[in-house]
Amino acid sequence: MRSAGEIARDVREGASSAGRELEIALSAIRARNDELNVFLYVDEAGARLAAQRVDEAVARGERTGPLAGVPVALKDNLCQRGIPTTCSSRILEGWRPPYNATVIDRLVAAGAVPVGKTNLDEFAMGSSTETSAFGPTRNPLDPTRVPGGSSGGSAAAVAADMTPLALGSDTGGSIRQPAALCGIVGVKPTYGLVSRYGLIAFASSLDQIGPLSRSVADAALLLEVIAGHDPRDSTSLPEPAPSLRDHLDDGVVGRRIGVVRELIDGADPEVVASVDRAAEVLRAAGAELVPLSIPELRLGLSAYYLIAPAEASSNLARFDGVRYGLRVDADDVAAMNEATRTAGFGAEVKRRIMLGTYALSAGYYDAYYGQALKVRTQMIEAFRRAYREVDLLLGATTPTVAFPFGSKTANPMSMYLSDVFTIPTNLAGEAAISVPFGVGEGGLPVGVQLLGPGRSEARLLAAGRVLELAEGRP
Amino acid sequence: MTLPDGWEMVVGLEVHTELKTRTKMFCGCRNEFGAPPNTHVCPVCLGLPGSLPVLNERAVELAMAIGLALHCTIAPSTFHRKNYFYPDMPKDFQISQYDRPINANGYLDLIDHSRVGIERAHLEEDTGKSTHLGGSGRLHGADRSLVDYNRSGVPLVEIVSAPDIRSSAQARAYASELRAILIATGASDGRMEEGSMRVDANVSVRRAGQPYGTRCEIKNLNSLRSLQRAIDYEAERQVALVESGEVVRQETRHWDEARGVTATMRVKEEADDYRYFREPDLVDLAPDASWVQRVRSGLGPLPAERRAALLARVGEVSEAQRDAVATVIDAGRDEVVRGAIDRGVDPALALARAANELESEGPAVSVDAFAETLLMEQRGELSATQSKAVLAALAQEGGDPHAIAAQRGFERLSSNSLGATLDEVIDQHPDEWRRYRDGDDKLAQFFVGLVMKATRGQADGKAVIAELAARRG
Amino acid sequence: MLRREDVAHVARLARLTLSDEELDLFTDQLAQVLEHASDVAALDLEGVEATAHPFGLVNVVRADEPQPSLDRDEVLAMAPDVEDGRFAVPRILGEDQ
Numbered sequence A: 001m002r003s004a005g006e007i008a009r010d011v012r013e014g015a016s017s018a019g020r021e022l023e024i025a026l027s028a029i030r031a032r033n034d035e036l037n038v039f040l041y042v043d044e045a046g047a048r049l050a051a052q053r054v055d056e057a058v059a060r061g062e063r064t065g066p067l068a069g070v071p072v073a074l075k076d077n078l079c080q081r082g083i084p085t086t087c088s089s090r091i092l093e094g095w096r097p098p099y100n101a102t103v104i105d106r107l108v109a110a111g112a113v114p115v116g117k118t119n120l121d122e123f124a125m126g127s128s129t130e131t132s133a134f135g136p137t138r139n140p141l142d143p144t145r146v147p148g149g150s151s152g153g154s155a156a157a158v159a160a161d162m163t164p165l166a167l168g169s170d171t172g173g174s175i176r177q178p179a180a181l182c183g184i185v186g187v188k189p190t191y192g193l194v195s196r197y198g199l200i201a202f203a204s205s206l207d208q209i210g211p212l213s214r215s216v217a218d219a220a221l222l223l224e225v226i227a228g229h230d231p232r233d234s235t236s237l238p239e240p241a242p243s244l245r246d247h248l249d250d251g252v253v254g255r256r257i258g259v260v261r262e263l264i265d266g267a268d269p270e271v272v273a274s275v276d277r278a279a280e281v282l283r284a285a286g287a288e289l290v291p292l293s294i295p296e297l298r299l300g301l302s303a304y305y306l307i308a309p310a311e312a313s314s315n316l317a318r319f320d321g322v323r324y325g326l327r328v329d330a331d332d333v334a335a336m337n338e339a340t341r342t343a344g345f346g347a348e349v350k351r352r353i354m355l356g357t358y359a360l361s362a363g364y365y366d367a368y369y370g371q372a373l374k375v376r377t378q379m380i381e382a383f384r385r386a387y388r389e390v391d392l393l394l395g396a397t398t399p400t401v402a403f404p405f406g407s408k409t410a411n412p413m414s415m416y417l418s419d420v421f422t423i424p425t426n427l428a429g430e431a432a433i434s435v436p437f438g439v440g441e442g443g444l445p446v447g448v449q450l451l452g453p454g455r456s457e458a459r460l461l462a463a464g465r466v467l468e469l470a471e472g473r474p
Numbered sequence B: 001m002t003l004p005d006g007w008e009m010v011v012g013l014e015v016h017t018e019l020k021t022r023t024k025m026f027c028g029c030r031n032e033f034g035a036p037p038n039t040h041v042c043p044v045c046l047g048l049p050g051s052l053p054v055l056n057e058r059a060v061e062l063a064m065a066i067g068l069a070l071h072c073t074i075a076p077s078t079f080h081r082k083n084y085f086y087p088d089m090p091k092d093f094q095i096s097q098y099d100r101p102i103n104a105n106g107y108l109d110l111i112d113h114s115r116v117g118i119e120r121a122h123l124e125e126d127t128g129k130s131t132h133l134g135g136s137g138r139l140h141g142a143d144r145s146l147v148d149y150n151r152s153g154v155p156l157v158e159i160v161s162a163p164d165i166r167s168s169a170q171a172r173a174y175a176s177e178l179r180a181i182l183i184a185t186g187a188s189d190g191r192m193e194e195g196s197m198r199v200d201a202n203v204s205v206r207r208a209g210q211p212y213g214t215r216c217e218i219k220n221l222n223s224l225r226s227l228q229r230a231i232d233y234e235a236e237r238q239v240a241l242v243e244s245g246e247v248v249r250q251e252t253r254h255w256d257e258a259r260g261v262t263a264t265m266r267v268k269e270e271a272d273d274y275r276y277f278r279e280p281d282l283v284d285l286a287p288d289a290s291w292v293q294r295v296r297s298g299l300g301p302l303p304a305e306r307r308a309a310l311l312a313r314v315g316e317v318s319e320a321q322r323d324a325v326a327t328v329i330d331a332g333r334d335e336v337v338r339g340a341i342d343r344g345v346d347p348a349l350a351l352a353r354a355a356n357e358l359e360s361e362g363p364a365v366s367v368d369a370f371a372e373t374l375l376m377e378q379r380g381e382l383s384a385t386q387s388k389a390v391l392a393a394l395a396q397e398g399g400d401p402h403a404i405a406a407q408r409g410f411e412r413l414s415s416n417s418l419g420a421t422l423d424e425v426i427d428q429h430p431d432e433w434r435r436y437r438d439g440d441d442k443l444a445q446f447f448v449g450l451v452m453k454a455t456r457g458q459a460d461g462k463a464v465i466a467e468l469a470a471r472r473g
Numbered sequence C: 001m002l003r004r005e006d007v008a009h010v011a012r013l014a015r016l017t018l019s020d021e022e023l024d025l026f027t028d029q030l031a032q033v034l035e036h037a038s039d040v041a042a043l044d045l046e047g048v049e050a051t052a053h054p055f056g057l058v059n060v061v062r063a064d065e066p067q068p069s070l071d072r073d074e075v076l077a078m079a080p081d082v083e084d085g086r087f088a089v090p091r092i093l094g095e096d097q
């Protein structure tokens, strides 16, 4: 498989065409989508039109963007004008947004060809894609296992070679965890680096859109396209996209990297072994490895499962049957709201709405939500102290490799624990990358995670590239 | 109205005012009253999934202007979400300010020199508007409601007074003075009938010196008169309840203008759990000194100051003239009135004509033209009716008052031709003439009316009355 | 300790109907999450500032300039029920907020 960068180059130079690249993607999708349930919707007509526009621009000798003719899969919580956007929920079934997410406008401006919408845990609430109202996605590497979640469809699209690139969203690990479980690269960018306009919110202070790709270089390419200030998102950082591709080969010479006990403890032995080996690789490449303990990270999971549901309970109130999506009729408007929400939301979404409503309600706010916000402060300060000592942190992305269907659905808490290593980055608004490194149980891929302070994407990608090269990937 | 001896009312007012911005609070849709339903809507103000709010700079500045005019402290502030389900509210939460409002701790001095504290004046967004079908068109008994989101997301400032008000007249004076300030700062047009200024009253009663009683909140007060009547009714109702040994329930009540009563809307419940939390899609506001200063320097003189300047020229004023002063100040015409007085126009005349002129909408007449017209009237060159006609023409077309008067043939009737007209009128109405002559003064107006009709308004009413009186002897 | 009636109250606030079995199940599951969160609830964090947002941007505003609104037909096409250019809903019990 060629990289996204190579495809765009071939399209620009006439060695290939956007139309041809699209047909390759569509036939790969046709070959395995029934089996894997990756795409909820494939926009063949729209994609052909987009590809044709790119090819016409090339033919006219116009400048085409860095993603010219590259097919991209979109997580189905990104609004695309006129295209069904469901969040894998019955409550939005049939809804077609009248507007585009900023990231989609930027993709198209860069010459990319959006091919369709991928499956996710309902409203991105889950770590296995099993909470989707439209059935789970299967892991292309082992269809008896989950692809991770919530961006399971996007990760599977890349892992199954359906598209070279996909967009996901990461609220507590929803890009990095499925990337790890599917053996690909996933980046959770600094909060505010990528516009959230058009991303259907789960937890607004934690959500970030980011790339899923086969290689670190492709992740850099996609991130450069989607990053940068957007006046439609008040929380967007007021600066242009950083230059990332120029720093891919910066290496790690002289970097201090903290190996964090709290991001390793409790992981499967093969996962721990992969992190240890990654540390050795980085040391051999010139980094200084420092063992670290950041005890505050242990509180991340608890704080997250108060803050994220609290925000979600409010973000999901608008699904009330009045303006769009599902309506279940009833005699009065409150009963209609309730019948609609009861029929439209799945169990996990209801659980989180309930949890969040409880955490914010009178009498419990201070003990739960208010307290979690203080823990968040401590987490941020702990990271800040760590980054005075070191440049980056190293740990596992997930405690285990991809797990079998149904193994964690009975007990929500066991599912929540699969995000224990990824959550702290979201709480702090910082950046992290998961890179496939080594294998674990059943020969399934392991992801190691590199974490950095806000705006450290270039450094993270360069370190990820060192690991990737050591694994013999281009 | 007075409460029984030993009782006093305690009133606090919450005033919601729509801000006069071009666009809504968080999106670029037009903030415009009266457009066809659902034509000023976008993903943001419809609360579509994925949309995000971005704050309107002008709304912030108008809020600061209100705060400065009310002597508030402008402080760093935060937006919160107030969560409750309602079909008018597209996100099922309202973005509002909670524990950190933009303006706090101010005051408003009333005309009678009493001072009412301002607890806060915070920014929030308006809801859409429902029309209720079936039943009486009111919410109760309706079968179905239709929602228009054009108003959804229009910027509001909610101004909360301290419970410092002790009479319905003071409440009215407060609302009236606040309205004048909102208009003067350019923040609002203050139109209560159109809902761009909405007043809720919190009313409780107590025996003097005792702690506060349980309060009720009254909604739907869409005129100053309703405000005053509703407060009186409610305070009396509460006193009667307590005196008969019952308790006042904390509830929201609705003012029924037609019946002149307040009635229960809903009882405050535990279920009013708004789960306020910080709006994660917006960042804090922290206006620095230079931003505040820029807003402050854009504020003109406030109504109290302008009123003082005008009253200083008018001197003693009657009740009607007091209303005229308020009208003229709300309309920003006080400068013209002052100018006319300074050019020798009689203050009462200047005030009356300015207030009158404002009833018909049109562009403002310049100070020179206004003063010159009134001087002509004062010299007897124009009748009152003619003077008003000249002012109306000036507002429509502009120009020179003398030329307009000449062009319309406005020459005052000579007393001779007035005498002839009067002879004719008296001849035709001998009975009325006899009754007038025998002392029924009310009939003077009857004859004035007839003369005016016969002369197509060209006669001078005062001259007719003088002539009538002379003939009666 | 989370009680069944707390869960029922929260479900009402959130406009969700729970069957008896769901009520039992959710009470149990939410209690487990809250039990896990008791480490956070138990901390003495007196004097620690709350952070609701990761970055300290302030005064993000836009100019008061009109932008095009959506086409009304497209807006109303999304709606489950429409009448007279407006979104139609069944009767509203209770009163305006």
Ligand SMILES: [Mg+2]
Pocket: B096, B124, B158
């Ligand atoms: Mg309010």
Ligand SMILES: [Zn+2]
Pocket: B024, B027, B028, B029, B040, B041, B042, B043, B044, B045, B046, B153
């Ligand atoms: Zn709008």
